[in-house]
Amino acid sequence: MLLVGMGVHGAQGLPVGAVEELRRCDRVLLDSYTTPIDNIRALKELRALLGTEVKEAGRDELEDVQGLLRSASAGCLGIVIPGDVFVATTHDAIRQEAARSGIEVRIWHSSSIVSSALSRVGLHIYKLGFIGTLVAGPPQTAYRAYFGVTGALRNSQHSILLMQHDPASGEGIDVGNGLRALVEAESSWRLGSFGPDRIIVIASRLFSESESVRVLRLSDALDMDFGEHPHTIIVPGRLHYTEAESMRAVLGVPQELTDAMGIVPRSLAARLAGTAIEKSRAALPKFRSSIPGSPGVNSVLENVESYLSDAERFLGEGNVELALAEAGYAEGLLDSLRLLGYAGIEW
Template sequence: MLTFIGLGLYDKNDISEKGLSFIRSADHVFLEGYTSRLMGTTREELEAFYQKPVRLLMRADVEQHPGELLDCAARGNTVFLCAGDPMVSTTHADLRIRAADRGIPTAIIHGSSVVSAVCGLSGLQNYRFGKSCSVPFPQAHWSPTSPLDVIAENRALRLHTLVYLDIQDGRYMTANEGIGLLEGMARKKQVTIPLYIGIARAGSDAPVVRAGTADALCSMDFGPPLHVLVVPGELHDMERQYLERFAGLC
């Protein structure tokens, strides 16, 4: 049996009671550490909380070499943990398909996700979001502009865009860096992004939410990770009032 369990947004206490009971009764516990992270805890704290050893998996372990994980699931109760909600990442959908192909029963225990958290923190209506995108750290001879294309398409439809920021080898892109990269793309394509929303540490006791122009937000200190951006489309009056009240929009 392979059970996918979402851990929520920030620390060990975000998990549901159902998810915790499944972990504590599992024969094997795996934690993926590449699509997102629980910044309010450590693996050692999770092991103490779960009363179980936790094996950390990185991208290659899940996407290219999932054999050991699937072998464990074929023999006994195995849980696959990730921050947020398990099926927001298509990688995890692929893993569930692989398990099904081997005849391994699967189940999902959902957790809170940044996809819904940004709506509560920003006041933007969830049904007014279009396709999301990700901003990667630039590499030598590779600097994609596809995130800007997604934003432009959404804005043409008056829709908001959730922008994920890259995580690489313990390096976490900040809202400031993400805005800087998007502004660079915008200059190349001669387009303008009039408004950004930066959100830091969603799910923590002290999240930061700020709305403003690129110049205004790039000078701000959003504090420790994780950060995410939203590029709004056309704002409803209620959305604008919410941003003015809770995100400092002028």
């Protein structure tokens, strides 16, 4: 069995050695399932390049691993895969079963959108921090991508978000709906990862004749039509100065946008601490005015004030865990007064 990555440039980007091996295969398939491409054009180019018949293999054929193994047992089976060979887990499953069956597997790696997208837009690949896929479904399906991007941004790293798209069934998600799912996650978690001013890159149909790269604010991208699939969303972290220079020189990105890239979101603990401080601060005067003065109660309220002051100081210093603990102590004291019947205040 021969697994060959076609790379990001189509059949013309195949290595010479891979072409020679494919020509010796008894059967050659083109994977049309794991990556959306122009299948008609790719088949035409492969047939012309190899001088042999090449058939399209969709999901059913690629997931029929036993059928592929039978074909490989009868003679050399070549599978040409857009991008790199094992970016999609489908092909690793084929390799595993072939190994268990004693079938030799030869591999030709190639370029992938994962390795090429960042460098195409001027970003450093070693600063890649998260890769995820946005899929159609309920809002919660975007949570993994939301927190993955959040973690990368905190480390000044970049994120790549691929878009689900099945050309055969038409199932998948477009850029607008993918971004709206992330905005909805933002409304739930409020960490600042996908606010309206977040700078993103929408890379559409990269390395094709209709390639489009747009660098813009999230709010401007929500209702924009980016055309046909495939699309990739890149969320840049803080830029190295050479990345900023490259984006300005190669893509013509205004300095206003490169300077604004990579705004670091708050941590969940920081948001919780801030909310706890805010609510306790608002409730404290109500407790003071509702409870008759007594040495014991006054001492409790003074402790609440001290805990809140410490929490605010720790939060300002970036000691989020201590801020959350101090705010929790303040909340607990106020709750104890309410539960003991000193005040009927809901907060």
